[in-house]
Amino acid sequence: MAHNTQRRSAKVLATLAAVSLGLAACGGSDDGGSDDAGGSDSGATKIDCSVYEKFGDLKGKEVSVYTTIVAPEDGPHIASYKPFEDCTGVKIKYEGSREMEAQISVRVKGGNAPDIAYLPQPGLLKTLVATGKVIPAPPETEANVDKNMPDWKTYGTVDGKFYAAPLGANVKSYVWYSPTAFKDKGYEVPKTWDELLTLTDKIATDNPDAKPWCAGIESGDATGWPATDWVEDVMLRTAGPETYDKWVNHEIPFNDPAVATALAEVGKILKNPKYVNGGQGDVKTIASTSFQDAGLPILDGTCFMHRQASFYSANFPEGTKVAEDGDVWAFYLPAKDESSKPVLGAGEVTAAFADRPEVKAFQTYLSSTEWATERAKTCGTGGCLTANVNVDPELLKNPIDNLSAKTLTDKSATFRFDGSDLMPGAVGAGTFWKGMVNWITGQDDKATLDFIENSWPKS
Amino acid sequence: MSTLQPAATPESVSDEVTPAPKAKKAKRSATGDAASALNSRWASLVAVIIAVLWTTPTVGLLVTSFRSQRDINRDGWWNAFANPGAFTLENYRQALEPGSSASFTQYFVNTIVITIPAVMLPIFLASLAAYAFAWVPFPGRNALFVAVFALQIVPLQIALIPLLDIYTNKLGLGNSYWSVWISHTIFALPLATFLIHNFMRELPGELMEAARVDGAGHVTIFFKILLPLLTPAIAAFGIFQFLWVWNDLLVSLIFIGGTPEVAPITVRVAELAGTRGSAWYLLSAGAFISMIVPVVVFLALQRFFVRGLLAGGLKG
Numbered sequence: 001m002a003h004n005t006q007r008r009s010a011k012v013l014a015t016l017a018a019v020s021l022g023l024a025a026c027g028g029s030d031d032g033g034s035d036d037a038g039g040s041d042s043g044a045t046k047i048d049c050s051v052y053e054k055f056g057d058l059k060g061k062e063v064s065v066y067t068t069i070v071a072p073e074d075g076p077h078i079a080s081y082k083p084f085e086d087c088t089g090v091k092i093k094y095e096g097s098r099e100m101e102a103q104i105s106v107r108v109k110g111g112n113a114p115d116i117a118y119l120p121q122p123g124l125l126k127t128l129v130a131t132g133k134v135i136p137a138p139p140e141t142e143a144n145v146d147k148n149m150p151d152w153k154t155y156g157t158v159d160g161k162f163y164a165a166p167l168g169a170n171v172k173s174y175v176w177y178s179p180t181a182f183k184d185k186g187y188e189v190p191k192t193w194d195e196l197l198t199l200t201d202k203i204a205t206d207n208p209d210a211k212p213w214c215a216g217i218e219s220g221d222a223t224g225w226p227a228t229d230w231v232e233d234v235m236l237r238t239a240g241p242e243t244y245d246k247w248v249n250h251e252i253p254f255n256d257p258a259v260a261t262a263l264a265e266v267g268k269i270l271k272n273p274k275y276v277n278g279g280q281g282d283v284k285t286i287a288s289t290s291f292q293d294a295g296l297p298i299l300d301g302t303c304f305m306h307r308q309a310s311f312y313s314a315n316f317p318e319g320t321k322v323a324e325d326g327d328v329w330a331f332y333l334p335a336k337d338e339s340s341k342p343v344l345g346a347g348e349v350t351a352a353f354a355d356r357p358e359v360k361a362f363q364t365y366l367s368s369t370e371w372a373t374e375r376a377k378t379c380g381t382g383g384c385l386t387a388n389v390n391v392d393p394e395l396l397k398n399p400i401d402n403l404s405a406k407t408l409t410d411k412s413a414t415f416r417f418d419g420s421d422l423m424p425g426a427v428g429a430g431t432f433w434k435g436m437v438n439w440i441t442g443q444d445d446k447a448t449l450d451f452i453e454n455s456w457p458k459s
Numbered sequence: 460m461s462t463l464q465p466a467a468t469p470e471s472v473s474d475e476v477t478p479a480p481k482a483k484k485a486k487r488s489a490t491g492d493a494a495s496a497l498n499s500r501w502a503s504l505v506a507v508i509i510a511v512l513w514t515t516p517t518v519g520l521l522v523t524s525f526r527s528q529r530d531i532n533r534d535g536w537w538n539a540f541a542n543p544g545a546f547t548l549e550n551y552r553q554a555l556e557p558g559s560s561a562s563f564t565q566y567f568v569n570t571i572v573i574t575i576p577a578v579m580l581p582i583f584l585a586s587l588a589a590y591a592f593a594w595v596p597f598p599g600r601n602a603l604f605v606a607v608f609a610l611q612i613v614p615l616q617i618a619l620i621p622l623l624d625i626y627t628n629k630l631g632l633g634n635s636y637w638s639v640w641i642s643h644t645i646f647a648l649p650l651a652t653f654l655i656h657n658f659m660r661e662l663p664g665e666l667m668e669a670a671r672v673d674g675a676g677h678v679t680i681f682f683k684i685l686l687p688l689l690t691p692a693i694a695a696f697g698i699f700q701f702l703w704v705w706n707d708l709l710v711s712l713i714f715i716g717g718t719p720e721v722a723p724i725t726v727r728v729a730e731l732a733g734t735r736g737s738a739w740y741l742l743s744a745g746a747f748i749s750m751i752v753p754v755v756v757f758l759a760l761q762r763f764f765v766r767g768l769l770a771g772g773l774k775g
Binding site: 068069070071072073074093094095096097098099103106107109110111112219292293296311314315317318383 | 528529532619620621622623627628633634712713717726729732733734735736737739
């Protein structure tokens with residue numbers, strides 16, 4: 001309901017703006033204003049079109065976009081292109097596929113690349129840049145990125161050259177819980193890592209029929225990734241962001257003592273049969289439980305906490321209220337102490353494969369605050385967080401998006417990108433996943449880390 | 460998707476095959492001994508058990524497609540019968556609900572547009588080739604036939620990127636239906652030629668000789684005499700190719716992509732679960748929707764299917 005009213009008032013505003021534009025045009029000599037007035041019927045927000053004039057006349061041109069986002073989540077994305085289409089007359093041809101990550105390489109090699117692709121991992125960008133088909137981002141886009149997402153620029157840069165502007169974002173350092181269950185039992189949201197461990201132990205003693213944690217790392221051919229997030233998140237807390245960067249870039253070996261400490265800390269929770277696996281069974285069920293189902297036992301009270309990214313909210317069945325006073329909510333995975341606030345996250349970057357003015361114009365639009373604002377406004381069911389720090393977080397109506405935006409823009413937060421997405425594919429999307437599965441099913445810490453270290457590409 | 464289809468094949472075949480040969484051949488030949496040995500109660504029992512085992516997962520999937528997400532999560536499909544009131548069409552409604560850009564009908568039409576030429580083209584080309592291999596003597600005929608048949612061994616996956624390169628950069632076909640039609644034809648030709656060739660060789664040579672005496676050329680012989688006789692083989696291969704093209708995801712995904720204007724129904728079903736797989740419970744409903752047409756076609760033509768496959772297989 002609130003959404004509807006919001007829309008309507010946006011429409012009224014847009015119409016008003018168009019009318020005043022039309023009036024202004026009447027005062028002038030030509031009749032260009034009539035076009036603008038016609039466009040107001042769509043209800044789309046008006047943006048400053050002059051930015052795109054320097055790309056020339058783009059009317060009737062087409063730009064194809066290839067993404068991993070499919071229906072029903074694609075609708076809001078397509079809607080967010082409207083102001084750009086209204087401005088320039090460019091038609092955006094949208095294509096989403098869940099197989100995109102594999103398909104994009106095939107298409108690029110086969111000479112049938114899309115104009116723009118949303119790449120979910122910076123590691124994939126590196127691979128594609130190596131084919132020589134990725135076009136560096138235009139200076140206009142780079143200027144937008146410097147202004148709107150300076151911290152993220154490095155994730156779109158390969159060998160010192162800036163290729164891809166960051167786009168959507170998500171925050172991974174969350175623990176999902178049931179506010180009602182916490183209130184009934186008198187539990188407090190922990191503020192430090194030690195408090196979290198104390199709470200875990202308390203829940204385990206208080207509730208013989210339930211477990212404090214539930215987890216699941218099964219995810220088809222990507223099985224294991226949720227556990228890598230665990231390690232990365234804890235690594236940021238036990239070793240700090242600087243050591244984390246060294247680890248990701250392989251300046252320290254994968255079996256460094258710092259990593260071993262982090263893994264041991266994760267093991268305190270994930271490998272303790274007293275603490276896991278709520279609603280599923282013993283420790284080993286973590287490997288066979290799908291990540292989509294893993295957090296659902298929170299709803300029936302057999303599990304109390306589930307560490308997963310902001311996008312997990314979509315996995316709760318329809319009718320579940322995801323809010324601070326609802327059925328489920330998330331708290332920030334606490335750091336060692338309250339002074340530091342490392343945040344693990346991930347997102348997409350937009351790579352271009354065509355050197356045409358309309359493509360450059362669209363890249364620039366996607367990196368602009370206008371786009372991020374429109375994305376927040378046309379957001380459907382959530383997941384509309386962007387890497388852009390200049391967007392008002394209050395525009396995000398979805399509670400978890402709103403919380404994530406505040407977490408990301410928090411001045412004390414230190415953001416780090418999901419390490420497995422940055423490591424070479426053979427490790428980040430290979431042995432790291434596999435190693436974690438073996439670790440869950442019984443392999444010890446040292447053997448696991450040695451195995452991953454030995455698989456790191458030598459060159 | 461493709462994993463669902465084979466489930467229908469063995470059960471229908473085993474129903475069809477086991478009774479048919481035993482009735483006809485039981486008393487006659489040496490193979491009759493083997494047939495009568497199989498014609499025992501135990502053999503029937505084993506056949507029934509295999510059929511049940513093979514069908515159970517499909518039945519489970521069908522039942523699951525009528526259950527709500529919460530029920531699927533809570534317990535197994537066999538518990539659904541305890542509470543028949545809980546069955547719902549909601550999954551089907553959601554699966555059929557138009558996505559953000561196109562309705563299910565659009566994808567259905569796309570699949571039909573892809574499938575019909577992709578079945579007709581290889582049948583036409585392969586029967587011409589089979590005729591030449593069977594009845595037109597020319598030097599190197601056998602070697603060439605073996606070469607064509609041997610192409611079956613080559614996995615189609617290795618041809619994907621080079622073909623895509625040729626279509627987009629040399630022929631300029633881009634993301635058009637032509638790319639899929641031609642690709643499916645290429646991939647189908649070896650098997651089609653082999654099946655139809657073997658069937659054609661079984662036809663009596665006198666037929667051709669008599670026609671030639673009456674002044675018929677190759678073209679007349681092919682169209683007037685052979686084509687009508689070839690119906691079972693063509694129908695058998697037709698079903699085979701139809702099922703393969705209808706259930707294909709890989710070839711269409713690579714050559715025409717996933718845009719709603721051209722993408723087949725398999726692409727839509729693959730995307731049904733949503734960006735992060737949260738709508739997985741719609742998959743069973745989506746699979747059954749996309750299966751309706753192949754199941755109807757298969758049931759309508761399965762007589763040809765079994766007969767035609769046997770005709771080709773015995774020769775090999």
